Amino acid sequence: MTHPPAAPLLSVDDLVVTFRSRGLFTRRPPVHALRGVSLHVGRGQTVGVVGQSGSGKSTLARTVVGLERPDSGTVSLSGEVVAGTAESLAGLRRHVQMVFQDSLTSLNPRRSVLATLAEPLIVHRTVPRSGIRDRVAELLQAVDLPAGYMARRPAQLSGGQRQRVNIARALASEPELIIADEPTSSLDVSVRAQILELLQQLQRDRGLSYLFISHDLHVVRHMSDVVVVMKSGAVVEVADKATLYATPHHEYTKELLAASPTTRLALARSAARGRSRFADQPG
Amino acid sequence: MSAVAPGGEELLAVRDLRVVFPGTRPEDAAVTGVSFAMNPGQTLGLVGESGSGKSTACLAIMGLLARGATVTGSITFRGTELVGLPERRLRPLRGKDIGLVYQDPMAALNPVKTIGAQLREPLRLHLGMSRKQADERAVELLDRVGIDAPRDKLRSFPHEFSGGMRQRVVIAMAVSCNPTLLIADEPTTALDVSVQAQVLELLSDLTTDLGIGLLIVSHDLSVVAGLADDVAVMRHGSVVEYGSVHQVFQRPAHPYTRDLLAVVRELEGDPVDAGGRP
Ligand SMILES: Nc1ncnc2c1ncn2[C@@H]1O[C@H](COP(=O)(O)OP(=O)(O)OP(=O)(O)O)[C@@H](O)[C@H]1O
Ligand SMILES: Nc1ncnc2c1ncn2[C@@H]1O[C@H](COP(=O)(O)OP(=O)(O)OP(=O)(O)O)[C@@H](O)[C@H]1O
Numbered sequence: 439m440t441h442p443p444a445a446p447l448l449s450v451d452d453l454v455v456t457f458r459s460r461g462l463f464t465r466r467p468p469v470h471a472l473r474g475v476s477l478h479v480g481r482g483q484t485v486g487v488v489g490q491s492g493s494g495k496s497t498l499a500r501t502v503v504g505l506e507r508p509d510s511g512t513v514s515l516s517g518e519v520v521a522g523t524a525e526s527l528a529g530l531r532r533h534v535q536m537v538f539q540d541s542l543t544s545l546n547p548r549r550s551v552l553a554t555l556a557e558p559l560i561v562h563r564t565v566p567r568s569g570i571r572d573r574v575a576e577l578l579q580a581v582d583l584p585a586g587y588m589a590r591r592p593a594q595l596s597g598g599q600r601q602r603v604n605i606a607r608a609l610a611s612e613p614e615l616i617i618a619d620e621p622t623s624s625l626d627v628s629v630r631a632q633i634l635e636l637l638q639q640l641q642r643d644r645g646l647s648y649l650f651i652s653h654d655l656h657v658v659r660h661m662s663d664v665v666v667v668m669k670s671g672a673v674v675e676v677a678d679k680a681t682l683y684a685t686p687h688h689e690y691t692k693e694l695l696a697a698s699p700t701t702r703l704a705l706a707r708s709a710a711r712g713r714s715r716f717a718d719q720p721g
Numbered sequence: 722m723s724a725v726a727p728g729g730e731e732l733l734a735v736r737d738l739r740v741v742f743p744g745t746r747p748e749d750a751a752v753t754g755v756s757f758a759m760n761p762g763q764t765l766g767l768v769g770e771s772g773s774g775k776s777t778a779c780l781a782i783m784g785l786l787a788r789g790a791t792v793t794g795s796i797t798f799r800g801t802e803l804v805g806l807p808e809r810r811l812r813p814l815r816g817k818d819i820g821l822v823y824q825d826p827m828a829a830l831n832p833v834k835t836i837g838a839q840l841r842e843p844l845r846l847h848l849g850m851s852r853k854q855a856d857e858r859a860v861e862l863l864d865r866v867g868i869d870a871p872r873d874k875l876r877s878f879p880h881e882f883s884g885g886m887r888q889r890v891v892i893a894m895a896v897s898c899n900p901t902l903l904i905a906d907e908p909t910t911a912l913d914v915s916v917q918a919q920v921l922e923l924l925s926d927l928t929t930d931l932g933i934g935l936l937i938v939s940h941d942l943s944v945v946a947g948l949a950d951d952v953a954v955m956r957h958g959s960v961v962e963y964g965s966v967h968q969v970f971q972r973p974a975h976p977y978t979r980d981l982l983a984v985v986r987e988l989e990g991d992p993v994d995a996g997g998r999p
């Protein structure tokens with residue numbers, strides 16, 4: 439395990455987020471989405487976040503990038519607290535990019551792929567104007583999409599293709615930290631392997647850091663130096679991956695690891711039903 | 722080796738389906754000559770790489786493709802030809818006889834309506850339930866897909882739900898009117914393993930207890946292996962391999978299927994026995 443330096447790139451301290459319904463007639467109980475969450479991501483490090491559906495993973499990600507306002511607690515970048523001001527958020531955007539869980543709603547339906555990917559290049563001036571089209575083609579190639587897709591709108595892409603446009607957009611501004619919320623959930627194994635390899639390559643070359651949210655334990659194991667396990671808005675376990683997988687400490691972690699299905703088991707169940715349209719079933 | 726059921730018993734039969742989107746060349750058809758069939762109560766898994774045409778095939782069955790898309794070939798649902806069927810005859814089938822779980826939950830949810838209102842709608846429209854009956858059924862459905870405190874959640878809006886919760890709401894909506902065919906496009910992508918197990922259990926119960934035919938798209942081969950009876954592997958718009966899950970997973974004939982399974986084996990670290998030996 440790599441030791442985090444004195445001031446980690448990202449430091450989340452005791453973050454509390456509560457959602458209160460503000461309906462006129464409806465009074466619903468408040469949702470305690472984060473109940474004092476702390477974690478650190480060092481430079482060049484990948485921290486994986488796993489946890490049940492509704493445990494607060496996306497809320498954590500959204501709060502770090504300033505999309506939700508915490509009740510209390512702080513988010514710091516390289517030791518400096520990111521206050522909720524426009525200036526400080528603009529600074530944050532350059533260094534921190536997010537890949538959202540929902541790839542459809544996070545893309546502007548009226549914008550072409552070219553416009554979507556060109557925007558961060560223009561805003562952050564990462565390439566001269568004349569080089570934009572080439573850079574967009576390069577980004578598309580990196581996520582295994584043909585350059586011919588530049589003219590397409592989000593509705594003209596498949597689910598996995600949209601997810602890859604989102605990843606390419608995050609890479610475009612050459613951030614230091616990428617917060618990726620289920621970035622490969624709609625990708626088949628071969629494309630997924632390619633995207634994960636790309637992310638690791640960038641980490642080796644440029645020291646990029648990742649806060650990597652995924653329910654896929656294979657992916658988390660493959661990517662992370664440290665794994666954070668969340669449950670009901672709280673961190674219940676933090677461990678380097680070797681320790682976590684060898685000696686899970688918390689009950690919930692054990693449950694998570696045990697539930698990981700394997701193809702072999704699944705196949706056996708399917709065969710037992712014998713409902714196939716095809717005649718030959720194994721004996 | 723060939724299909725056993727005579728044509729008359731088929732729940733769904735897709736023959737030589739071809740889809741060309743507007744603005745693309747005919748040779749770039751998103752779906753080119755796809756054929757498969759399902760018996761009632763049977764589960765067919767549709768797998769294949771990103772962009773291979775899985776969602777397009779599903780949407781074609783529902784008659785929900787983008788305007789201007791050209792669909793040719795034949796899709797029969799319990800003997801009725803769906804290709805070219807007028808919208809007014811397709812509409813009553815959707816949500817009642819055929820349920821659809823969209824790949825993107827937000828595409829199926831109305832952001833300004835409560836979850837409860839959206840769950841009640843098909844129940845009142847198709848099953849003629851009263852508001853109170855529909856509310857009870859909605860609570861039961863949310864509970865079934867593992868949503869905590871379901872009664873409170875009826876007044877929530879989609880943006881107040883987590884990704885995995887939305888995906889489960891969409892599943893609840895799709896099964897609410899007891900369809901005879903459920904088309905589920907990547908229904909478990911946003912779900913952690915414990916919730917995923919619960920949803921897969923539900924889908925499996927629906928096929929076994931209620932005899933619902935399930936067409937499931939998933940890039941997760943262990944999901945397909947567990948649920949499906951037959952599997953069709955798509956690539957570049959065509960079906961490159963089609964057979965029982967056993968034929969396809971244990972003795973993959975197509976190089977693409979072999980590659981696919983090899984990657985899974987590597988990731989899982991728990992090899993599927995490719996030769997079918999113990
Ligand atoms: N805007 C909101 N208003 C009210 N409640 C919300 C809001 N956003 C999230 N929540 C609630 O906060 C809790 C945490 O949600 P979050 O999206 O962070 O979960 P998650 O861990 O990302 O889950 P998943 O794996 O399903 O995506 C959930 O109970 C959710 O319903
Ligand atoms: N409205 C559209 N106009 C033009 N092309 C489209 C449209 N919708 C989809 N396509 C293209 O058709 C092909 C098949 O898309 P489809 O959504 O069926 O793929 P998929 O197999 O579901 O992939 P994924 O696993 O990524 O969801 C893709 O190349 C996609 O870019």
Ligand SMILES: [Mg+2]
Binds near residue numbers: 495496497539883
């Ligand atoms: Mg989430």
Ligand SMILES: [Mg+2]
Binds near residue numbers: 596597906
């Ligand atoms: Mg799709």
